[in-house]
Amino acid sequence: MINSIAFKLNYSKYKKLLIIDEAGKFKPKFLEYLHELRDKTDHGTGIVMAGPEYFKDNILNWSRKGVVGIPELLRRVNHWEQLDPPTKEEIHALCETYNVNSLSFRNQLWTTVTNFAEAFSKIKNYLKLKEKNKNNKSVQKN
Numbered sequence: 001m002i003n004s005i006a007f008k009l010n011y012s013k014y015k016k017l018l019i020i021d022e023a024g025k026f027k028p029k030f031l032e033y034l035h036e037l038r039d040k041t042d043h044g045t046g047i048v049m050a051g052p053e054y055f056k057d058n059i060l061n062w063s064r065k066g067v068v069g070i071p072e073l074l075r076r077v078n079h080w081e082q083l084d085p086p087t088k089e090e091i092h093a094l095c096e097t098y099n100v101n102s103l104s105f106r107n108q109l110w111t112t113v114t115n116f117a118e119a120f121s122k123i124k125n126y127l128k129l130k131e132k133n134k135n136n137k138s139v140q141k142n
Helices: 002-010 028-041 053-064 070-075 088-097 103-112 116-141
Strands: 016-020 045-049
Touching: 002 028, 028 045, 028 070, 053 070, 088 103, 088 116, 103 116
Parallel strands: 016 045
Antiparallel strands: none
């Protein structure tokens, strides 16, 4: 299967970028396959893996323990990037995008969230609760 995927990636006229979200769920065996795919496609395909902080910690620990394939994979990692929590301006921009006008909610969001996924989730929940309250008020009026 790795050879088939590599063939398709290598024989396209475009350079590709493979983005893997939730990479923290990967076990060492799967990372061996990813290592093999990387070796077979390194001239035309970039790979980005996104995951929580413990993903990097797991890779480093597995490498120190000599887990098969992990030190070799680690040597192929060109860069680790840790994302900062959303800034106050980014939180306000997200809220504006979703028409969340409550300044108290915006400030609470800014002081409590540690990442964008958490911010999106809290905004969605806020909007659902707002809609539910709106519907309850219209039912009570009738």
